[in-house]
Amino acid sequence: MDISPRHLRAAYRGGVLKPSDVAAHVLSRLNAADQSGVWISTAKPESVMAAARALDARIGEIDALPLYGLVFSVKDCIDVAGEQTTSACPEFAYVAKDTSPVVADAIAAGAIYVGKTNMDQFATGLVGVRSPYGIARNPHNPDYIPGGSSSGAAVSVATGTSSFAFGTDTGGSGRVPASYCGVTGFKPAPGAFSQRGMVYACRSFDTISLYTQQPDDAYDIYRVLARHDPEDCFSPVDFAGWTEQASPARPLKIATPRLDQLKFFGNVETERLFGDALHRLRLLDLPVTPVDFSPFTSINDLMFFGPFLAERDVSVGAFLDANPEAGVRIVRDLVIGSRKFTAADTYRALYEVKDVQRSLRAFWERHDALVVPTVGTILSIADVARDPLTANFNNGYYTNYASPLGLAAIAVPNAVTGAGVPYGVTFLAPAGRERLLTDLACAFTGAAAQP
16 A cells, blocks of 8 residues: 555545555554564554544545644654653653654644654664664665664655654764665754654754655655744744745756765765766756865764764763663763763864854855765675674764754665665755755656656
């Protein structure tokens, strides 16, 4: 069953399907082999069906319910009232008292919650293998990682058990799994979605993200859910207009890293596939200009090898101290190890980010968007096991800088490797250009779909 948003809305309007039909289908799929490692918990079937039947009776309100009958999953570091939040650590689990405002708004708009998805523990990782709940199976080749940290969310969309899925994105967690799973990963600029009701990785620039099959579906859902939250101190008061900024009438000006700054970590196939992506853009009359990529990558080390890692200590460090046996070892070591950084290190990092943002103002006046590979290479589960830290950081080469710099991003499929694993590209731009990025992604994926 195709449960993508646009297909479902058409089927509901035409009377071909009811929300209860879709909910029953999804519930029947949750124990299938391709769902291995995807779910940490699922909603009670009777609750899912009750919500769906209530929507059956509200078909006349479909125009007032923009997410009517869409089934969705939630990364398990985001709260749903009455459900456990584990952040992929069983000892950390608590029953949430309140629902994240973003999730609550989705339900109010007619969406049907089905369960909580697996992830790299405490959202610390870009690989999707750091969880005691198993590894979400890559739907294209189970020998390969699904990407992280929002692994289960991406797989739930890729395998058709979620119309859309909520992930989170701090250093790439909303984009890397999109590449590995062949779906769209939509990361709004930090502040577009409320941060309340989640286990923070880096509260300064965390954002909830979206997974869908198609980029226009992600943007439509974003428009429904993006808003100022007066109870979130990180929600910008000048938010109005972020979702409505149109693409310019002139041809878009797109930048890409200089050839000497592109990294594919020895993978000549992914290097060729990204070259093909740039060629497609040029065929669309979208000229791509090589630029100095170093201002962006200068931020990368701050994420997993710098003082930004200490924000995870603020979030879960006290729990790890009180529970010395809890936590996946590599995650625990990263969080506790952040204590070597000083307050002075943190201020230096903050100054560095501000300096880079200032230095990029002219760049963003000259260019509408930046296009990069989503990841440099594809990694198998065995690759990550051999060298977990290097593999993880390599996955973030093109992603780590985006949220600290306040950028929006959309990751979309590009091609499929010889191993059968998808390989994607990402478009990035400052806050307010989410619609432009979506238009660009739609044009690119339309071109990519051609033989």
